[in-house]
Amino acid sequence: MRLLLDAMCGGLRAPLRMCGHDTAYALDRDVEADDRLLALAREEERTLITRDRELARCGRCNGRLEGVGREDSDGERPAYVPETADPVWRCRDCGQRFWRGSHWADVRERLPDGQ
Numbered sequence: 140m141r142l143l144l145d146a147m148c149g150g151l152r153a154p155l156r157m158c159g160h161d162t163a164y165a166l167d168r169d170v171e172a173d174d175r176l177l178a179l180a181r182e183e184e185r186t187l188i189t190r191d192r193e194l195a196r197c198g199r200c201n202g203r204l205e206g207v208g209r210e211d212s213d214g215e216r217p218a219y220v221p222e223t224a225d226p227v228w229r230c231r232d233c234g235q236r237f238w239r240g241s242h243w244a245d246v247r248e249r250l251p252d253g254q
């Protein structure tokens with residue numbers, strides 16, 4: 140897996156590299172601006188790992204996500220989205236919805252402090 144970590148995720152470099160992932164770190168490349176970060180991810184065909192919600196990428200198609208809250212602006216809510224899901228994000232490209240599911244606490248426990 141080819142990954143690109145943004146400046147806020149530097150603590151993941153060593154664990155990801157030890158797991159065998161080809162992991163680049165934005166600050167090692169002198170890249171901090173969002174547009175340069177996205178361009179680098181595209182140029183090198185890397186999945187961007189970020190805590191910046193403005194840069195969040197869809198796990199299905201790698202598109203950008205936007206927050207839609209409990210209801211989309213048109214009042215649409217796909218049946219697969221639990222009623223309790225809040226907030227909800229929607230991929231601008233494929234329309235897939237995302238929310239903090241039951242795995243969220245487990246993922247947070249596995250990340251280094253401050254990540």
Ligand SMILES: [Zn+2]
Pocket residue numbers: 197198199200201202230231232233234235
């Ligand atoms: Zn998508």
